[in-house]
Structure formats: C-alpha cells, structure tokens
Amino acid sequence: MKTQKETGDNLLKYGLVGSLIAALCCFTPLLVVVFVVAGLGGLVGGLDYVLFPLLFGSLGLIAQALYIRSGRKGPSPKTAIMVLVIALSVGLVLLS
Numbered sequence: 882m883k884t885q886k887e888t889g890d891n892l893l894k895y896g897l898v899g900s901l902i903a904a905l906c907c908f909t910p911l912l913v914v915v916f917v918v919a920g921l922g923g924l925v926g927g928l929d930y931v932l933f934p935l936l937f938g939s940l941g942l943i944a945q946a947l948y949i950r951s952g953r954k955g956p957s958p959k960t961a962i963m964v965l966v967i968a969l970s971v972g973l974v975l976l977s
Contacts, residue, residue: 885949892946899939907932929977934970941966 883891906912906928913925941962948958 885952889946889949892942892949896939896942896946900936900943903932903936903939907936930974933973934966937966937969 912928912932916922916925916928944962945957945959
C-alpha cells in the first residue's frame with residue numbers, strides 16, 4: 882500500500898508531465914506541424930477542445946498532489962478542483 886507521500890509524488894509527476902505536454906502542444910505549433918505532416922491537417926481546428934481540458938486537468942492533479950504532500954488535515958479539495966476543471970473546460974467550449 883502506498884503512503885500519502887508516495888501518492889502525492891506520483892500525482893505531482895503525472896500532473897507536471899501532462900501540463901508540460903499540453904502546454905507545448907497548445908502554445909507552440911509543434912502538434913500542428915505533426916498533424917499536417919501526417920496528413921491530418923483538417924483536425925487541427927479541434928485541437929484546443931482536447932488540449933485545454935488536458936491542461937486544466939493536469940493543473941488540477943498538481944493542485945491535489947500539493948495538498949496531499951502538505952499533510953494538512955481537514956476536508957480534501959478534490960471536489961472543488963474537479964468542479965473548477967470541469968467549469969473551465971465547459972466555459973472554453975461555450976466561448977468558442
């Protein structure tokens with residue numbers, strides 16, 4: 882059975898890797914170039930609907946991991962983090 886520190890460390894690693902990948906693909910033309918070279922240029926317009934929720938979810942993982950690593954007692958912010966991630970993702974879709 883994993884300890885809280887190990888769980889927090891794993892969540893932090895996954896959150897950081899996911900955030901880095903999503904940020905690289907969102908803010909640089911890296912993924913656009915890869916899609917165009919692969920002949921999937923028509924899908925480029927919908928990438929933001931996948932990448933931004935991935936970024937929001939990864940940042941939520943980081944927030945939960947930092948809470949777990951802090952060792953604080955009290956109610957977990959997991960529900961608030963999930964609501965915020967979903968609200969940001971839905972807001973992004975509604976704005977476009």
